[in-house]
Amino acid sequence: MSTTAEPRTIGEYYLARGSFKVAPRGPFADLDSVLRAAAEPELTDHDWRQPLEIVCVARGQAPAATRAMREFHLHATLRGDGGDGSELSPWWGLSSAVAGLSQMAAAGTLRLCAGQRIRLVHHEVFTPSRIERRRRIEETGAKYLFLGMTVVLVIPVVAVLSFLLWKAWPALSFSFVWENPQEFMKAGGIWAPLVGTFFLVFLSLLIAAPVGILAGVYLNEYARDNWLTRIVNLAVMNLAGVPSIVHALFGVGAFVLFAGMGRSLLAASCTLAVMTLPVIITSTREALASVPMSFREACWNMGATRWQTIRTIVLPNSISGILTGVILQVSRAAGETAPILFTGAVFFVPVADHGWESFFPYGLGDRCMALSMHLFTLATQVIGVSDEVQYGTAVVLIALVLAVNSLSIGLRMYLRSRKRW
């Protein structure tokens, strides 16, 4: 068979699967013979994911990657715009594609110039249409947009925290934590404020934990769904939302002046306790709510009263969840500054440097130092404090709070992993 050849199409044809650089067959004299070779079973049964390429090169030249190409599709959705024969694609297999191309070549509608090639590409049947492609782009775009927003939040925080750590590194040492502030805060460590923070947190915990846990028990076990419960819930939420400085004013009005405690450790702890109460209440309520109702029902059926059920079934099964909330309260109380500013924390208290006294420097009625307050005064009130000491104080405070928080998170994850119901 002879093709209807124009002068420009005189050339040699090569045939290859996959990349042309690997093993082209040929040369073939005309398009018809190359198509016949393409129809051979060994070639059609070859790995069908590889594209099949027919290239036309000027006589005597080696087959090389060429620029212009026609692309036909196997198993593809309609894609060609017409004119170059690609409107005939898709074909449902390589053999039918080659047969179709042979017909076109015989009819003279398929011609190749030197430097052109035909490429038969396999597509999956469910190749996305244009609309679907647009949607996929939109979806990926949305995903990365939201990821970007999250990253924008997380990155600066991580950057700032590492910057703080980097600046504080020279100051951090065992003695920095262990020593008392000296020379009007300009030298020495942070032992006195650290102990003060421990005292404040411990006392506020002692006050807030029983009340908070019992309040959580009330809300989950006793409260009915009525207006009173609604108001209690609203009050808990509002107590959590009251600004810390208003808590400070309350502490001044109620504990320092009205109850006559004066500015003291006790007044500051009471203020902190009121402020952190909602944390304990809400987490206790959630911990109790996660105990299945069937546990309680089983216990009631044994003849136990409501309180016996709570004591023997509900509380033991939720004690670790309650503990999580208590730990959160500790972290919150340790970091707060505003409520203790006017109720008991002061700028400086002389504290014994070593011995028994250095561990228990503050009585209930004494004013005390606190780490958060210490950081505030170092940064804004005292002139001439070295940067390392300030950053060191900040880093110790962050580390303390984050460590306590991580403890709570770790406990929660551990509990979730070994939950039995």
Added chain:
Amino acid sequence: MSTPQTAPTTSPRAARHTFGASMRWWADRLEPLIEWLIRICGWSAILFVFAIFCFVCREALPLIGRGFDFSEFLTSTEWRPSSVVRPQYGILAMLVGTVSVTTLAMLIAVPLGLGAAVYVSEFCQGRFREVLKIVIELLAAIPSVVWGFVGYMVIGPVLINTTGAAVGVNLLNGGLILALMSVPIIVSVGEDALKAVPDSYREAALALGASRWEIVYRVLFPAAKNGLLAAVLLGVGRAIGETMAVLMATGHAVQIPYSLLDPIRTLTATIASELGEAVAGDAHYRVLFLIGLVLFAVTFAVNLTADLVVKGIRHEHDR
């Protein structure tokens, strides 16, 4: 007294062999008392909110009898509390300061916070999601005084170098810090709101051929709009009430800001910085408590609205 042997487990005599048993016996015997204790503790939250209101009022209200000018209090920008000749207590500048820094913080925090909430809730799975939630939780745990320190020592110098501002502690600095502080609550409440939308909504939209972007934009946002609004409101409440961070990062100048780089002062910062100097019982001291009362009322209103809005969404999904 005649039947201790027949019912040993219920008898006090038989049960009180060990300390634990005796404690349990008493714990059951005191049940009515304990139940009342639990009730009282449960109501304590109401008591405390009420007590906060009362004690702040108790210190602030004696102003009324002394010819205190309330219209000047709300409309004047002159704040000269320690003036010997004529002390003036106008909080307008500080009110504007609070509003502007809160607005700026929300302009930054709301899009980012809601975006992050959508990402955590809809686009992210498995371990990565757990890690992100933990990071955001830890973000919420960083104390406000540390944020203030960061604004004062880190962001301030950066702002001076990049914008050429006269002082680094200004409205922009405070807005950035407050935005970072109020983001965690927006993310966590917003995520809860998105999680509260039933999965059937998502499935229906998917079955209609919606992409995930369309699900978020056309289905989840309308369905969860109340919860998302509550998230924003809680963020606003947090930003208004924040004290230490704005005290350290906003520059402490009583003036109405005209640009992002003007230093300002907020209501909370005023109380925190001046209560220590004010003499108890003085007019200045009482005015500070009055500011506290204003703050209490504003945050109470914001939180109440958020709560009502959340209640609204809960009823809607219950139907």
